[in-house]
Amino acid sequence: MRRVSRPRALPIVATACALLAGVASGCGAQTVEGRGVPGMTTVDVASLAVGPFPSAPVDYEPRLETKSDVFAIESRRLFGYLVAPYEIDSEMAALEATRIVAAPGSAFGDSLGVLPAQFEPIAERNRLIASVVTVRSNQKLRAVRNMSLALLRFPSDDAARSAATEFDRAMDELLPNRHALAIPGHPDAVASTADDQKGYLFATRGPMVVMAMTTVPQPDSNALVTQLRTMLDLQLERLTRFEPTPVDQILDLPANPDGIMRLALPPLPVGGGDTARRVQPAGIYDAAGQLHFEPHAAEVQAALASAGVDVVARNDATVYRTRDLDSAFRLQRALTEPREDEQLFDSPPGIADAQCVQRDTDAFDQYYEYTCVLVHGRYVAVVGADGLPGGVLDPSLYQRAAAQYSILARGA
Incomplete structure (x- = not known):
């Protein structure tokens, strides 16, 4: 499999960083470090530019209207x-x-x-x-x-x-x-x-x-x-292994084991911005279920098993719970291994351990053109965004990645 080397600088990234400079909520504030874990690079969580996105876990309320x-x-x-x-x-x-x-x-x-x-x-x-x-x-x-x-x-x-x-x-x-x-x-x-x-x-x-x-x-x-x-x-x-849930017991199924849905970045409320343009079926999945959403599922399947992924939370970001920190980093590498027509680009400012990938997509692709994969403890999070006209990286990707990291740092 061809590996595409990380470019030293991309115009899209420089543009995004410049746009972020004026919206870095928390810049210059008192330093509150993320909870360091051996092998993780320390992150100054308070200085991360999260923009309008939440920087702490948000209680998950599933929609049960119909x-x-x-x-x-x-x-x-x-x-x-x-x-x-x-x-x-x-x-x-x-x-x-x-x-x-x-x-x-x-x-x-x-x-x-x-x-x-x-x-x-x-x-x-x-x-x-x-x-x-x-x-x-x-x-x-x-x-x-x-x-x-x-x-x-x-x-x-x-x-x-x-x-x-x-x-x-x-x-x-x-x-x-x-x-x-x-x-x-x-x-x-x-x-x-x-x-x-x-x-x-x-x-x-x-x-x-x-x-x-x-x-x-x-x-x-x-x-x-x-x-x-x-x-x-x-x-x-x-x-033969599937047991249908009685209809009157469906609401008794676990909807948020160990509060993991609180750790997945939610979309902004309606009117706050189009942050969930690609409709995602929010909720929890096992590793086998999550594979159906993976663009490279056949290659990622072994990585999910090796990392001991036992539950996945899908919202505006996707959060995987692995066995431990080492497993989390191995899963991150598997999710960001560049394939043909893909390339790595710079990590969000202040999150050195993040890995980001740009992939060729079209208007009918349900996956984002740009994704960043974050690690905090045993958790791996994937945040995505589409490019803006002219091939410019949407600066909200870095804001959303920063918010997602902050949520993990404060809640995991």
Whole structure:
């Protein structure tokens, strides 16, 4: 893997530092040092330029205004049991999307994907409880390989079977010339294709529906069947370990173990700035669930396990709890290892241990162009921002990184 050397200076960083000079809240104040840990560089927390962002832990109040808000708690659990496309084919490693699905919800509507608009009324009619979807590809336009995978939980086995049957029937409208694909070892699975290049599958296990769409570079029904069979073997095995939470007990699930959500930087209140433009499903995840949000998940998976990550808090920043300080630094290195078309850039002022990476993104990428990864004790935090017009680094990234570090220093 190619390592890109850290540039000595970047115009974007110089611009950001200049902009920060006038908003450094706490500059010149009495020094209050962060709690030093052997191996960590001491940080003068009081002098960090946090701008309008909170510099101490903030009590986390999950939004529980609707039924969908409550069901999202169960959806976050589902991520820990969802198979990733790169587990089926290592070439399908580039993350396209990962999200919670709600009915009604904006996740339905991709006529060419695994969740077309025609499926939304079916999900509602069969009382969808929880659902998640992930999409990865090889990002090769002339030899496309991609897969969309979704797990949907319904109230009962009968509701799941009814939904799967209706989903397949709706495909007649989308693919009127499709023909069936037999999936060896799974006689109850329903799979089809119209062109032997893109295949669809619906299967059930208990109250769960497994939905998949996969594409291969050239028309090849055998290749489609192999992809779908491999996926279903893995996914059904993983679901044997999933115990659906009774609906009346979902609110009893741990929502903030050891107060970790207090340690993840929250977005500013509405009207205070667009600090959470990329919608993030806030809440807690296990390491397996967090992998679905990692742009380099196949490479990071071993690092999360090695670091002993037992819980991840996602808000406007992402905080990982590792085994110890050494594990935290090892995870930081794994998260900031530059890949192709990535480069390191300067750390936020005053936080020498931070590592920051710029990656090539586009308007449809759900990941930020610039990210900084911080370490404090056993915690690793990732803060991101998009570039401003002209390729200038948004100075709020350094403010948010400073605020996130300050939160960890004062609360971890």
